[in-house]
Every structure is written in C-alpha cells, then in structure tokens.
Amino acid sequence: MRNIAPVVALIFALLWTGSEAAAQRRPDGRIVNGREANEGEFPYQLSLRRLTVHICGASVLDGSWAITAAHCIDGHENQPQEFTLRLGSVKRASGGSLMPVRTIYKHPSYDSRDMNFDVALLRTQPGALTMDPNVSPIGLPESGEPIEENLYAVVSGWGYMSSTESVLSSVLKYTTVQTVNQEKCHNDLRYHGGVTEAMFCASARNTDACQGDSGGPLTAQGRLIGIVSWGVGCADPYYPGVYTRLSHPSIRRWVRLLTKL
Template sequence: MKKPIAQLVLIFSLLWTSGSAAGKRRPDGRIVNGREAFDGEFPYQLSLRRLTIHICGAAVLDGSWAITAAHCVDGHERKPQEFSLRLGSVRRSSGGSLMNVRTIYKHPTYDPKDMNFDVALLRTQIGALTMDPNAAPISLPESGEPIVENLSAVVSGWGHMSSTESTLSSVLKYTTVLTVNQQKCHRNLMFHGGVTDVMFCAAARNTDACQGDSGGPLVAQGKLIGIVSWGVGCADPYYPGVYARMSHPSIRRWVRLLTKL
C-alpha cells in the first residue's frame, strides 16, 4: 500500500518542478518533529485529494471556497472532478466529510518556473465546507498588512515527517515557526533564485525548516498569513521555508474579486 502512494507523490513532485528554477524550488511537503493535532484543533485545515490520494493541504475560506498552492493543481484546472477535499478530521484518510471540487482558479500570474503567486482557489457546492461541525473558515489579512520579523505562526499538514522518510503522516501534525527578515531570507536563498515580495520565509531551528504540506496554511493571530509554497532541503536552518504572502495586494484583490472575501 505504501509503495503506490510514494510513487504518486514522486510523480506529482516531478510534474510540479518542471523548469530550471522550479527544479531547485521543490514544493514543500514536510512537518518535521511536529506534534499531533486533536479533533477540532484546526477546523480550517483541509486535505486536498486527487483521485482519492492526498496530495496537498488547503484551508477553508468560507462555505464555498478553499485556498491552496497553485502548484498543487497546475495543469489540472480543467479537471476539477478529479479533486476532492476532506474536512473536519485530523486523520488523513478517514473521518470528517469529503466534498467535491467544482471549479479551480489558479492565480493568473502564477509562474511555475519561479513559484511566484503560488496560490489557487477551489470552489465547491455552496455551503459545503461549513456543513461539517468540525470545519470552520480562517480569516484573511488585510491587503498590504505587513508581516513583522519573528512573528510566531503555526503551520500544519500531513506531509513527510523527515527528509529521509517518504511516508505521509496519518494524523495532522503542526509546529510553531518564526517569520524571517525578508532581506536575510533573500540572501539565504540567493543561489536558488531568492524571494519576491509575493513570498516570505519562516523557520524554526531543529524542528521545521520545510514547514509543512504544500498548499497548507500558516496562521498567525487568527489569520491566514501564508500558504506553504517551496523550500530547499528539509530541517535546515539556513534554508527557511517559503510561503505565498496572503496580504500581498495582487493576491488579496484577486481573492476578493472571486470570493467577495
């Protein structure tokens, strides 16, 4: 059973990382040394599934809309019927509710070569994502809202638990990270293309540099400040995890245009 899942994860990773820059910028997929969540602790957390297999994290925005990373759905926008969302459960493969994705919207300026604007919206049946009593939306930051250095934030996901183990976690894991100075982050990742103003970094020494499942939520002060995007290596303090910046004006305008949120 483990072998097919590992093969599918590898296939998706290879598809996502086409292009020279993306070959260095690997979609992020691990919670290292995280703690197991209990039922109801992360009501906004979703498991994005393709052909019944968990491929990414996502987050509830309201009853009809979820948000994830663009690289999680890149190339499959016209096949939303292949995707579903598990909500209301900390278990990756059981519990909660399963809802079908009806429409996929990738950010119009997403670039798979450099992972810029790595955000996608998923539309479901009206009210589907708040029908489960253990599911609830997460708030968004205001447009242009700054992310201060050393801000404590929580990232969660079902990703690989170490850089050498390709098995997904069966139970949702989470850990606390701190946001990194933007200039320092850019310098650290210079040889991997650096970061743009649509991205920001967060890290935690000896616990989590890869940050979590691709497309998963990074939450601070009750707001979804970031979407897990890409990383270099795993659990390396010199290479912090990189997130899509949810407060970036171009992202917030686009989200508001589609969802009215």
C-alpha cells in the first residue's frame, strides 16, 4: 500500500491559530449532505492529485490552465512532476483522463498563516485540458466585480461526506449555498482571524464544503466566483465557509498576466 503520510501532512500542516482565535481555521474540504453529480454535469471540475492520491479540487480555465487553492500545493510548487489532474469524470479514482502538471504558480501574496490570497495556477501541456470531449472551461468574473449578498452558488468536490468520517466520496458531490454579507462574514469569524477583501463567505443550513474539496469551484451564473479555501467546522450554523474571491483586483490581474484570460 502506498504511504500517504506526505499527502496527509500537506492538508493538515497548514492549520493556523490567530492571537484571538478560540479554535483553528483549517483548509476546507468536504461536501456535507450533498447530491451526487451526473457525468458531464460539472465539465470544468478537476481532481488534483499528488503522488496519485486525490488531495484537492481544481477548475479548468482553458486548454492549458487550471486553478486551485495555494494551500493545496504550498511547499511543493517546485515539484510539479508530483501532481496530476483527473478530468472528464465524476468518479474520483477512475474514468476520464489523467494529465501531468508542468508548472505551478502560487499567488505571490499568499500567506499560509491566514490563508490570504489562497489561489494557485497549474499549467499543463498546451491544449491538454480540453482534448477530452467531456471537459469545458469555466469563465472568470471581471476585476473588482462585486459579489451580491444572498447569491445562490454551487460548490462541488470529492471531499469527506461528514464531519465524523474521514472517507472521501467516490463520486463528485455538489450542494447549493448562499453568499454572506461581508461584514457579517468578518464578524462571524472574528475570533478565528476574520476575513480579508480577498475572501468571502457562503453558507447554507446543514450543508457545506468542508479536506478534499479545498481548491474546488464555487460557481454562480455560469462563472467561477470562488475557490474553496478554509473554514471552522463543517456545515456549522455559526460559521460560514470561506472562499477565495477571484474578482479581487490583485488576483484577477495576476491570473490575466499569466494566462491572458
């Protein structure tokens, strides 16, 4: 059996406690109480794998570029040969295609202590990600575009299915959440470090993204508005999930500079 200790370390080594924090913020990662996706329903969804083991979600931006959370690759961005992407399948461990990652770019302002600017880009060989007929890219918001309060959005992934069982889902799952007022988001999480303008919150009753979904997509109105980043607990009514804000000007400029998208 393959030793997956390095992968477990990658996911859990990034726990952080702020000076006022009563508990640790942690990389988010499971779809709790979600629904199973049908083949072709999320054609932009990717499984990011390190040493053949699923560690995070990711999304297709075009034929050569994918996007994920920086904490998924932090400390390993100089070893892209360790990473592959499974695409074109709702099954975590089979189907679709496996593509090697050629280059990893972590946002230059990413801070593992507070998860700020939690975004990374993955480059494959040109056109590799759209060779599969079951794959299509997802668009990005414009720079500075606001996220409306109470906007319905969909989050998807293969992460743990409950807060008590550390078992990844074999089939892609998804759920619907609503975006949260930014001031309320910050206040709800103030004892866990709060949120920055490069983050936003979304939540729903009894369902959530919460290890394994990190880096995956949050979409609304046909566009990728967020990346699963961190949280306190899972599907906890007192704590919304936190996502990387892809319309943040620093993030959007950086993505455009590298990908031209």
